[in-house]
Amino acid sequence: MLGGSVEVLELLAERERIEAQLLQKFGAFAASGEWAADGVHNPTRWLIHHGRLSPLDAARLVRNARLVHHHDRTAKLLDSGDITSAHVDVIARAARHREECFDEHEDTLLDAASTLPVEGFRTVARRWRVLADDVLADRDATHAFARRRLHCSVTFRGTVRIDGELDPHGGALVLAALDAHSERDGTRPAAQRRADALVRLAAGEHATVTIDVLVDADTLTGEFPGDLTTARCDLPRVGPVAPNTIRRLACDALLGRILRSGSEILDVGRRQRRLATPAQRRAVLARDGGCIIPGCGAPPEWCDIHHHDPWHHGGETNLDNLYALCRPDHVAVHEGKWKLQRKPDGTIQAIPP
Ligand SMILES: [Zn+2]
Ligand SMILES: [Zn+2]
Structure with a gap:
């Protein structure tokens, strides 16, 4: 040397x-x-x-x-x-x-x-x-979701300046979409490629974006992992997120699921069985007429489809088990703030936090 x-x-x-x-x-x-x-x-x-x-x-x-x-x-x-x-x-x-x-x-x-x-x-x-700590992780996730924002301003030169902050799920989706619309030609810097990708998205070129989560079977069911260095509860491009965020994503999202036990990959995908079909989705949205949380009023097109009995505990993807929830209320339900209770006649009752 x-x-x-x-x-x-x-x-x-x-x-x-x-x-x-x-x-x-x-x-x-x-x-x-x-x-x-x-x-x-x-x-x-x-x-x-x-x-x-x-x-x-x-x-x-x-x-x-x-x-x-x-x-x-x-x-x-x-x-x-x-x-x-x-x-x-x-x-x-x-x-x-x-x-x-x-x-x-x-x-x-x-x-x-x-x-x-x-x-x-x-x-x-x-x-x-x-x-x-599950409770604190949910509180952090709630804060992260509450901080979401996007500032867009037109400058004196007529350019548009964009700046903001997204929650982990929103951020992972946007990063995946920008990646999917980026051309790797090696001549433009990454920031410029992302800018071009965003414009391409706005122009209506849409590649379907899916997110693969990496999560251990143990973590999903609430066990603390034996080895933190190999444990996973992660979103791609973003890293570790609260277990409840993963559970909610697994509930209704274009999400390719990867479950691991130790270093062995147990299950990749299974999208069909878990996700509501387009027909089921339409039926649930028509039946519920929008978010089922009283006083919310979010229209059907803003809603996620929620599995009442979670799929990772064997909950079925059929109409009796599916409900419409807007994104913020879906987050709140998975964080245990609103509680949903099924009455004997099959209708659902939402119990406020
Ligand atoms: Zn859900
Ligand atoms: Zn709602």
């Missing part, structure tokens, strides 16, 4: 040692309360005023240092170099609002962190976050 590259590598190693020490020392300093003597309200303020950090960097250092200070095994592995400060940053993000679950699963996460590079570990940590 040339002298220059050795020097750079040494500096990187040195920086990592300093980062690790900083996390340890600052964690102890923040916990001691000594910062109050400098006339600030909290350790973040102290870092901004005396450490000259930006508010964002200060908040991140406080969060990561706090995690290291309160978790001995994390501190030990950071100290020995088995995990890096970047791994700690990922762990601290994943453990946010999951503090109790984290105490329980610290070893599992650290085992993964010490064997995986940061990028790979990020996916595992996201997966842990959605699988560790």
Whole structure:
């Protein structure tokens, strides 16, 4: 190796040692309360005023240092170099609002962190976050859905600027559609190919888009996986999502299902048996006349078809088991907010949250 590259590598190693020490020392300093003597309200303020950090960097250092200070095994592995400060940053993000679950699963996460590079570990940590706590995963999914938006503005030059944020399912569909309409000619940058694909979509060239989910049989039925690195509860191009999102997608979506047990693929597709046929769909929409949630009023064309007894528990795809729900109410039903109860006469009753 040339002298220059050795020097750079040494500096990187040195920086990592300093980062690790900083996390340890600052964690102890923040916990001691000594910062109050400098006339600030909290350790973040102290870092901004005396450490000259930006508010964002200060908040991140406080969060990561706090995690290291309160978790001995994390501190030990950071100290020995088995995990890096970047791994700690990922762990601290994943453990946010999951503090109790984290105490329980610290070893599992650290085992993964010490064997995986940061990028790979990020996916595992996201997966842990959605699988560790069903209720919190649903709450995160609800927030993600509520944040969906698309801003379109016409600029002074007459161009149209687009910016937005989509929930994981919506995002995965859009990414799949853009992929399907992209021509890989190798001359245009990816961003330009996506722009062309969006215009092609708008012009009415529609290739049917299906999404293959990757999910373990155990995860689907609510078991915590034995091995987080091989477990899957993922959407393509987006990564780990809440198990209930996958259950809802499996309920009614153009979705090629892939179930796995360990590394063995059990079942690919089975689209026909699970999805309502076009005739069944029309019959359900005509019978229900739109979303069945009282007061919703969403018309039939906005509705998903919901399986009352879930198909993964053996629920049949026949009219007695199918109901029309608009997308937001379909999400709410799968997250257990609205409860649907079938009365003896076969009609359905919606019980508010
Ligand atoms: Zn459903
Ligand atoms: Zn509705």
